[in-house]
Amino acid sequence: xxxxxxxxxxxxxxxxxxxxxxxxxxxxxxxxxxxxxxxxxxxxxxxxxxxxxxxxxxxxxxxxxxxxxxxxxxxxxxxxxxxxxxxxxxxxxxxxxxxxxxxxxxxxxxxxxxxxxxxxxxxxxxxxxxxxxxxxxxxxxxxxxxxxxxxxxxxxxxxxxxxxxxxxxxxxxxxxxxxxxxxxxxxxxxxxxxxxxxxxxxxxxxxxxxxxxxxxxxxxxxxxxxxxxxxxxxxxxxxxxxxxxxxxxxxxxxxxxxxxxxxxxxxxxxxxxxxxxxxxxxxxxxxxxxxxxxxxxxxxxxxxxxxxxxxxxxxxxxxxxxxxxxxxxxxxxxxxxxxxxxxxxxxxxxxxxxxxxxxxxxxxxxxxxxxxxxxxxxxxxxxxxxxxxxxxxxxxxxxxx
Amino acid sequence: xxxxxxxxxxxxxxxxxxxxxxxxxxxxxxxxxxxxxxxxxxxxxxxxxxxxxxxxxxxxxxxxxxxxxxxxxxxxxxxxxxxxxxxxxxxxxxxxxxxxxxxxxxxxxxxxxxxxxxxxxxxxxxxxxxxxxxxxxxxxxxxxxxxxxxxxxxxxxxxxxxxxxxxxxxxxxxxxxxxxxxxxxxxxxxxxxxxxxxxxxxxxxxxxxxxxxxxxxxxxxxxxxxxxxxxxxxxxxxxxxxxxxxxxxxxxxxxxxxxxxxxxxxxxxxxxxxxxxxxxxxxxxxxxxxxxxxxxxxxxxxxxxxxxxxxxxxxxxxxxxxxxxxxxxxxxxxxxxxxxxxxxxxxxxxxxxxxxxxxxxxxxxxxxxxxxxxxxxxxxxxxxxxxxxxxxxxxxxxxxxxxxxxxxxxxxxxxxxxxxxxxxxxxxxxxxxxxxxxxxxxxxxxxxxxxxxx
Numbered sequence: 001x002x003x004x005x006x007x008x009x010x011x012x013x014x015x016x017x018x019x020x021x022x023x024x025x026x027x028x029x030x031x032x033x034x035x036x037x038x039x040x041x042x043x044x045x046x047x048x049x050x051x052x053x054x055x056x057x058x059x060x061x062x063x064x065x066x067x068x069x070x071x072x073x074x075x076x077x078x079x080x081x082x083x084x085x086x087x088x089x090x091x092x093x094x095x096x097x098x099x100x101x102x103x104x105x106x107x108x109x110x111x112x113x114x115x116x117x118x119x120x121x122x123x124x125x126x127x128x129x130x131x132x133x134x135x136x137x138x139x140x141x142x143x144x145x146x147x148x149x150x151x152x153x154x155x156x157x158x159x160x161x162x163x164x165x166x167x168x169x170x171x172x173x174x175x176x177x178x179x180x181x182x183x184x185x186x187x188x189x190x191x192x193x194x195x196x197x198x199x200x201x202x203x204x205x206x207x208x209x210x211x212x213x214x215x216x217x218x219x220x221x222x223x224x225x226x227x228x229x230x231x232x233x234x235x236x237x238x239x240x241x242x243x244x245x246x247x248x249x250x251x252x253x254x255x256x257x258x259x260x261x262x263x264x265x266x267x268x269x270x271x272x273x274x275x276x277x278x279x280x281x282x283x284x285x286x287x288x289x290x291x292x293x294x295x296x297x298x299x300x301x302x303x304x305x306x307x308x309x310x311x312x313x314x315x316x317x318x319x320x321x322x323x324x325x326x327x328x329x330x331x332x333x334x335x336x337x338x339x340x341x342x343x344x345x346x347x348x349x350x351x352x353x354x355x356x357x358x359x360x361x362x363x364x365x366x367x368x369x370x371x372x373x374x375x376x377x378x379x380x381x382x383x384x385x386x387x388x389x390x391x392x393x394x395x396x397x398x399x400x401x
Numbered sequence: 402x403x404x405x406x407x408x409x410x411x412x413x414x415x416x417x418x419x420x421x422x423x424x425x426x427x428x429x430x431x432x433x434x435x436x437x438x439x440x441x442x443x444x445x446x447x448x449x450x451x452x453x454x455x456x457x458x459x460x461x462x463x464x465x466x467x468x469x470x471x472x473x474x475x476x477x478x479x480x481x482x483x484x485x486x487x488x489x490x491x492x493x494x495x496x497x498x499x500x501x502x503x504x505x506x507x508x509x510x511x512x513x514x515x516x517x518x519x520x521x522x523x524x525x526x527x528x529x530x531x532x533x534x535x536x537x538x539x540x541x542x543x544x545x546x547x548x549x550x551x552x553x554x555x556x557x558x559x560x561x562x563x564x565x566x567x568x569x570x571x572x573x574x575x576x577x578x579x580x581x582x583x584x585x586x587x588x589x590x591x592x593x594x595x596x597x598x599x600x601x602x603x604x605x606x607x608x609x610x611x612x613x614x615x616x617x618x619x620x621x622x623x624x625x626x627x628x629x630x631x632x633x634x635x636x637x638x639x640x641x642x643x644x645x646x647x648x649x650x651x652x653x654x655x656x657x658x659x660x661x662x663x664x665x666x667x668x669x670x671x672x673x674x675x676x677x678x679x680x681x682x683x684x685x686x687x688x689x690x691x692x693x694x695x696x697x698x699x700x701x702x703x704x705x706x707x708x709x710x711x712x713x714x715x716x717x718x719x720x721x722x723x724x725x726x727x728x729x730x731x732x733x734x735x736x737x738x739x740x741x742x743x744x745x746x747x748x749x750x751x752x753x754x755x756x757x758x759x760x761x762x763x764x765x766x767x768x769x770x771x772x773x774x775x776x777x778x779x780x781x782x783x784x785x786x787x788x789x790x791x792x793x794x795x796x797x798x799x800x801x802x803x804x805x806x807x808x809x810x811x812x813x814x815x816x817x818x819x820x821x822x823x824x825x826x827x828x829x830x831x832x833x834x835x836x837x838x839x840x841x842x843x844x845x846x847x848x849x850x851x852x853x854x855x
Contacts, residue, residue: 001742004742005740005742033745033780035742035743036740036741036742036743036744037740037741037742037743037744037745037776037778037779038740038777038779038780039737039738039739039740039776040738040776040777040780041706041736041737041738041775041776041777042737042775042776042777043840043843044716044717045715045716045717045842045843046714046825046829046832046840046841046842046843047712047713047714047829047832047833047841047842048706048708048712048713048715048717048732048734048775049414049416049564049712049713049734049773049774049775049833050776050777050778050779050833050838051753051754051755051756051759051778051833051834051835051836052752052753052754052759052760052778053754053755053756053758053759053778053779053836054745054778054779054780054836054838055779055780055782055785055836055837056745056746056779057745057746057758057759057779058756058758058785058786058836060745060746061758128780128782131782132785169783170783171782171783171785172782172783172784172785172837173783278757278761279756279757279758279761280756280757280758281756281758283787283788334785334786334787334788335785337787339787339788339801339802340787340788340799341788341791344788387799388799388802388818391797391798391799391818392817392818394797395640395797395817395818395819396640396817398638398640
């Protein structure tokens with residue numbers, strides 16, 4: 001690969017100070033450091049050796065952890081498509097093909113637009129391109145419906161990167177989770193394209209089978225409060241005739257149900273969780289406490305149940321909606337989560353509890369994890385503040401003067 | 402009362418090229434240097450000698466106008482051949498061309514039994530004039546202790562857990578009497594205890610295990626268990642207003658020799674170690690030795706970096722450079738100034754990382770030795786990864802918040818978050834493991850300087 005190094009070395013002087021493309025130095029640097037780990041050496045005092053990890057490796061590990069969700073998402077989009085059309089026997093290849101045609105453009109648009117914005121900012125503000133977008137660019141498509149118009153993906157990505165991140169100074173300085181900001185933007189700006197029957201891609205001019213409604217389990221949850229029917233019973237009966245047992249507990253755990261591209265499968269999220277936890281990239285404390293908080297709150301509501309939604313067994317909360325995806329990939333974002341180890345427990349626990357509260361008591365918005373995480377993003381510094389105060393108090397207690 | 406403290410947090414960096422427990426015969430270096438830069442907080446150094454002057458081991462050559470009682474003396478006898486200066490004429494090194502046979506200034510001699518009866522004032526006087534006082538370092542701030550102060554306790558770490566650290570058993574073999582004398586003298590300077598902290602995970606040299614008049618505490622765990630700052634934190638932490646002193650075992654022995662033999666003896670063993678050294682072993686020499694004789698013809702390749710001290714806290718020196726005042730170790734590392742194709746992502750078993758996102762299975766082979774070069778392995782970024790610093794700092798301190806308080810120059814926060822308890826070496830591992838590649842040790846010193854001088 002010497003020719004690549006030679007080519008980079010040849011153009012490098014143009015980008016360096018005094019060169020004709022000096023302004024675009026960080027653009028060049030982003031590409032150079034992608035292909036070649038830089039030749040920088042440590043300072044003459046202090047640590048003369050450094051740990052092998054860098055930000056790129058860290059972010060890439062998250063992407064690796066997202067791959068199971070992406071692959072399953074591609075398959076599931078196709079699978080749901082054929083179920084809705086009454087052709088559950090379609091070949092795996094066809095399903096993956098349909099899924100890929102729907103999903104990959106969303107991924108490409110998200111990366112292209114987001115990296116474009118990053119590049120523009122790196123030139124304007126003369127800072128290195130943030131590696132954080134490597135992850136954000138993958139997270140955004142996975143929390144959107146398969147039917148989402150691509151221009152909306154682009155708009156949401158631009159909004160999220162500029163408002164949620166660059167306005168604060170880039171990766172590491174942002175207050176809100178960037179990918180969730182993109183989704184929240186779409187939810188409030190274009191609600192009709194992100195709620196309703198958008199969770200299953202049916203295709204233009206195609207006819208869905210009789211009885212197909214395109215609801216998700218959480219939408220059903222909102223309905224049973226009004227209807228007074230048993231939640232679990234409704235879920236089990238759902239899809240009769242065109243997809244028996246689509247909302248059985250095991251089906252929801254494995255993810256063969258309508259929903260956002262990447263978040264339907266709790267199993268895939270758990271695989272991702274294992275990757276993040278054993279590599280130490282995502283905090284297992286946050287993940288465990290989100291699940292624990294949701295379960296505890298679900299259990300508490302179950303005890304107090306005054307309607308059928310509240311009476312749902314708590315473990316159902318863990319497999320419906322985006323709870324698992326949110327817990328594993330969104331809540332663990334190290335920048336927007338609590339930074340202290342004690343704070344992480346509190347932060348995750350509150351996200352889990354709030355998610356269930358929003359789901360059960362807010363009929364206007366059936367999914368709760370997005371709002372819960374964004375809300376706790378804002379409160380994370382406060383949680384940390386009190387953990388830090390506790391540390392200072394311990395220190396003061398032993399002071400003698 | 403002696404304590405046993407088990408530390409779980411930390412990380413041992415197992416570098417290749419540990420010095421063999423053998424003292425090599427080598428011609429003595431021709432020059433030795435006294436480096437004021439080895440000490441923090443020397444504000445206005447004044448030379449007492451000029452180029453061409455002849456000195457003996459123990460002749461005062463430098464003092465700090467801000468702390469003029471503390472004399473810095475020549476480690477060897479000979480001729481002052483050069484005063485190397487840096488920017489703004491800062492004194493970097495006072496280079497002495499050594500005599501073949503070292504001549505010593507003579508100081509008052511005491512017998513071991515007399516030591517118990519000398520007064521504190523006499524002891525301090527002898528320590529100052531004999532030039533061994535700079536061995537005594539004050540916490541907070543890690544500066545040379547003020548002879549006017551009385552510390553609440555004195556701490557001696559009797560092991561070194563840094564990468565490639567020399568074995569104290571080899572360094573101080575047979576120095577029991579001097580170490581004991583040093584402890585006896587130090588005991589006079591404090592109202593509290595003299596703590597000698599030994600390694601619970603290895604055999605302890607009788608130099609330390611049999612010492613009297615001091616409290617022997619055991620520490621177990623990975624690096625930084627051997628750091629005296631970590632030990633103080635667990636034994637008797639430093640709060641606002643507290644003053645504690647620390648001395649290295651070498652310093653204690655030098656103090657003992659001054660009192661028992663009446664001379665400033667700067668002879669020491671130095672380990673030359675690192676993956677690039679053909680024969681890593683120990684050499685008998687004096688403080689501030691020129692390193693050339695130790696490495697010439699003893700290297701596997703010549704594109705290397707010479708580090709006075711260890712790979713975590715040391716200072717880069719040239720081939721013609723001299724070791725620092727406190728350093729018993731010369732580390733030779735491969736220079737890492739090369740590009741590496743896709744170096745950030747390719748799987749490899751050769752790189753060492755505390756993070757499991759790199760070398761996930763390295764825990765299967767905990768004894769494996771690594772060859773690490775001086776490449777930064779990435780570029781500086783904002784703080785992103787959290788909770789890692791806490792895993793390598795076995796103190797009840799929140800390093801990220803402390804660092805941010807320093808960067809924000811928030812004095813109250815720095816104080817409340819524990820700036821008094823740390824110096825650079827305590828957070829050196831944080832600098833090593835930092836994904837965002839911050840210069841953590843430099844930030845800590847900035848914070849200490851802010852606390853001290855503002």
